[in-house]
Amino acid sequence: MFFACQENQPQYTLSRAEIGDRVVVVEEFSGVRCPNCPEGTKELENLRTLYDDKVIIVTIHAGDFAFQYNDSQYDFTTTEGNALLRHLGNPIGYPSAVINRVRDSNTQSLQNFSSQWGSLISAEITTEPVVSLELDIAYDANTRKMSTALRAVPNIDLEGDLRFTLLIKEDNMIDWQSDTEAAQGVDREYNHRNVLRAVLTTPEGDHVASDAKSFQSLEKIYSFTVPEQTNWWKETDLTIVGFVTGSTGEILQGIEKPLIP
Numbered sequence: 001m002f003f004a005c006q007e008n009q010p011q012y013t014l015s016r017a018e019i020g021d022r023v024v025v026v027e028e029f030s031g032v033r034c035p036n037c038p039e040g041t042k043e044l045e046n047l048r049t050l051y052d053d054k055v056i057i058v059t060i061h062a063g064d065f066a067f068q069y070n071d072s073q074y075d076f077t078t079t080e081g082n083a084l085l086r087h088l089g090n091p092i093g094y095p096s097a098v099i100n101r102v103r104d105s106n107t108q109s110l111q112n113f114s115s116q117w118g119s120l121i122s123a124e125i126t127t128e129p130v131v132s133l134e135l136d137i138a139y140d141a142n143t144r145k146m147s148t149a150l151r152a153v154p155n156i157d158l159e160g161d162l163r164f165t166l167l168i169k170e171d172n173m174i175d176w177q178s179d180t181e182a183a184q185g186v187d188r189e190y191n192h193r194n195v196l197r198a199v200l201t202t203p204e205g206d207h208v209a210s211d212a213k214s215f216q217s218l219e220k221i222y223s224f225t226v227p228e229q230t231n232w233w234k235e236t237d238l239t240i241v242g243f244v245t246g247s248t249g250e251i252l253q254g255i256e257k258p259l260i261p
Contacts, residue, residue: 021129021132022054022124022125022126022127022128022129022253023054023055023056023125023129023133023253023254023255024051024054024055024056024099024100024121024124024125024251024254025056025058025099025100025101025241025243025251025254026044026055026056026057026058026097026098026099026100026117026121027058027060027084027088027097027098027101028040028041028044028057028058028059028060028095028096028097028194029060029062029063029085029091029094029095029096029097029098029111030059030060030061030065030066030094030095031061031062031063031064031065031066031067031094032061032065032066032067032068032069032072032076032175032176032177032178033065033066033067033069033178034065034094034095034178035178035179035180035185036094036095036180037065037094037095037177037178038177038179038180038181038187038190039095039114039180039181040094040095040097040114041059041095041193043114043117043118044057044097044117045057045193047117047118047121051121051125054125055121055125056241056243056254056255056256057193057194058167058169058194058196058241059169059192059193059194059195059196060081060084060085060196061076061077061078061081061195061196062077062078062081062082062084062085063085063090063091063094064094065094065178066081068176069176069186071176071188072175072176073174073175073176073231074173074175074192074232076173076175076192076195076196078196078197078198078199080167080196080198080199080203081196081199083199083203084196084199084203086203087203087204088101088110088111088203089109089110089111090111091111092111093113095113095114096111096112096113096114097111097112097114097117098110098111098112099112099117099120099121099124100120100124100250100251101245101249101250101251102120102124102250102251103250129155129252129253130154130155130156130158130252130253131152131153131154131155131158131162131244131252131253132152132153132155132253133150133151133152133242133243133244133253133254133255134149134150134151134152134255135148135149135150135151135240135242135255135256135257136148136149136151137240137257137259139235139259139260141235141260143225144225144226144227144228144235145223145224145225145226146223146224146225146226146240146259147221147222147223148166148200148221148222148223148224148240148242149219149220149221149222150164150166150219150220150221150222150242150255151217151218151219152164152208152217152218152219152244152253153215153216153217153218154212154213154214154215154216155214155215156214157211157212157213157214158211158212158246158247159211159247160210160211160246160247160248161207161209161210161246161247162207162208162209162210162212162218162244162245162246162247162252163201163204163205163206163207163208163244163245164201164205164206164208164220164242164243164244165199165201165205165206165242165243165244165245166199166200166201166220166222166240166241166242167196167197167198167199167200167201167240167241167242168196168197168198168199168200168224168238168239168240168241168259169194169195169196169197169238169239169241170195170197170232170233170234170237170238170239171193171194171195171237171239172191172192172193172234172237173191173192173193173195173232173237174189174190174191174192175190175192176188176190177190177192194239197232197233197238198224200222200224201222204245204249205243205244205245206220208220208244226238226259235259235260236258236259236260238258238259238260239256239257239258239259240256240257240258240259241254241255241256242254242255242256243255
């Protein structure tokens, strides 16, 4: 994995972000042993549909409920997921999700129960975006090498540090899942979606600029080789997610694209 930073690239032209362009990033904490998590996932998928795909879901298997069954095919936990758990805080219950990394004004916690998700997403999605994002992906199926350029243009002058996060998630991974609605409490053919597979940056994001000026183009380029493993790391089910965070750590804008369109 390698990255480089380039600033003020005049050859790239990004359109100004407008009201209605805001994309909300939801980092859902889940686990194979969490019996209520499938209901939480349904709620998020419903909210994504409601907001016309302006919601990006990343499901992170980490914490007390993330260990496998004896007959599980996959271990969905990752080193990066555990690092994100430490960075974003341990949920006091599952299912739990972090919405745009916005802290509760009273508790200062980033974690939120499912009953809060709808209102929090609604509040974030109606906020005028202050940054435009663009994501370009080049992938060689023969070598399985991916090169990704994440570019941002602030609409306004922004004080403090801006950081980029880039990660990979995978869909359609069929395996065991604890589920209160399943026979004997376990769904052996559960479709695990939006599963975090790798983070190509630090948990808090890679620094890209300080005190960025409006319409200053910012870019980082990342390279990654998709592992060759049986039944997962399937190219057609991989999605690249990028987002930019501001000085408080809150996500200012997100974007996602499939590895293979």
